[in-house]
Amino acid sequence: MPLHIRNDGEIVEEYKLEVVGPSGPWSEVVPGLVSLYPGQDATASVEFRPPRSAAVQAGEFLYGVQVLPTEHPEEAVVPEGVLSLLPFYETTAELMPRTSRGRFGALHRLAVDNRGNIPIAVTLTGTDPGEMLDMGLPEEALTVEPGTVQFAHVRIRPVRKIWRGMSATHPFAITATPTDGPPVVLDGTYLQEPILPAWITKAAIALLALAVGLFAAWQLLFKPAVEATAKAAVQDSVNQAGQSASEAATKASEASAGAADAGVAAQSAGEAATSAATSAEKASQAAGNPPQPEIVSSIAKRLEVESAAGASSSAPFVFDNPTGVLKLTDLVLNNPQGDFGRLRLELDGVPLLDMALENFRDMDYHFLTPVRVTAGQSLTLTMSCNRVGSPPDQAAPPQCKSAAFLSGTITIPNPSSAQQ
Template structure:
């Protein structure tokens, strides 16, 4: 073997986002000058750098290169041991390549974020969602608790505990209801706090509020008062104008009616015989109606059409394109289903630069520049209806810099969708 190579430290422990440098010793045992190409293979190759990547050695001499590992602080960097090899290939004798091997142990890290959607609700009861995003590289157990000062509202969390895989988001529901009703008066705001407690990490406190509205709204009192005033005006009009006029006209009408009554008596006698004939015809029509009713009962006894199920559905679209590239993620609406989109939360945690476009059934619904926001909420009074798909397309111009981390190599954009999904019930 004309070439030997060895790593000064074949194993290293490393936190994501940090750096480790391992010296590589190379010696030319041959009799001619030899050039070498140095590359890293294995899972860590994507975040490993060799300096220099090419060297030349005289016979009987040696040199030192360095292998630098910089694993990104991302959920895509899994915790645990990752084996690698450094391939040292002689250019004139590539079949005599040597491959010293080593192990990089990636240490786990926790980074959990949470958001309350919406922050404020109102009505007879409030409904919220907590979006929990695990940006660490190991699964995290999370407990969710809600409380308020004075215990004036009931707070229900479902579920109380959940497990969030790395790089994914999970949701829990928070329902708020006042302990005592307000019959009339001004709305009352009840602040509350939702605490998201990841295991072995600092809890996150989310402030929210519930606006309790009175059972009898203020506008209803004014409406009743207006109706009373209108009734009083109509009564006054009746006694001063309408009643005298009607009495005069009624007297004249009574005299005319008496004369007409005599004529009508004679006509009534003739009509009685015609009524008898009509009664017989009515009996026949009643018989036909009964037959039709019996047939309708038979039709009514048939199975009803399938019912439609309505479900609250939240989903997350996530894409991480390289700079000067585009990426996309799609939520496909189930066959024969209808998705009514009510909430969209766009997240740009790194401060990337570029453009994000949201398509609904192929039509552009919204288009925003990434540099204008970190978190952006949209809430629609009239839901946006999707019957085919909802697609997030991100054009990455320049990746940003995550907090306490080196500049990212990719953009990291996500969209949290909230709404209702209706599908045919085949049960």
């Protein structure tokens, strides 16, 4: 841009020339210093050298040239102008990773980089030569500002599954097409693996061989030994039965020799049989239905307390079973709102637990040695609220709220066991 300068003064003047405004860093006046006699004029050149960079976006730039006289700086002037910077396009893209593998599909990331000086809209399309892939791409165009990067997910799925055999290689291409400028084509490869791995056949054969081996070992080794042992046991029982029958015949022959002796022997045998039957019946009852000394049942109880800030409240639980014993084995404390304060659990005024509410939301205790509670004793849950908590994404609750879940067993003596 030419700049015309004239000295209308009465003395020799030297003028310092400098471009001011946003274009100053990449603008220059040549020459930058001009000396003129009165009535003399000269022409300088304002040169603009905008960098090819996304840091300088396309559009109109206001600029001014400061003409500063050395002798009379108060007479400085700043002629102004407008520079229209034209757009340029430079779009790059990258597919990460270039090669993927999987049985049911894979996920890629696509990065689109706008190195130009104007925003662009980029549409994504995908193709594969064999039409064996289903490619999930964003339906809407990506808007990329100058000097920035936009990312998109590309999901690759095979059209047909490979159950077993060799893996298959599927090449594909993703095309990023900007509104202005040449499209960018990115090549990728998807390695489709079989669903059933190659070692599954060998494993099935090995399992089948193991089953056949175990069956053969049973038929050839273990089964004959078991049958021989069973036959020997049966033969021993038969021999013992024959011996018992022979002894019974001998006793019967001896009994026939004297009626009196036989009657006494018969009476003794009857008493012995009755005693044996009674003993057998008691043994059968003991083996089939052994008496239980006590009855055990489960119990679960939830205690809830609510209190305003600066106040306290309690929730008691009185165990009123006159014959049973409560064995407390598990305790779950709950502070859903994140309140601040203290929570105490007492047994007849004796503290079992005393905790700060701000230290937990949910806490689980399991007692290796159960806490015993007898009839008439009271478990009391007491909460002292200092400040009401504020759960995320919820309205502030009006008061503190906590709870305790008690579980265990109740043991009661069995009356039938006492009678037996």
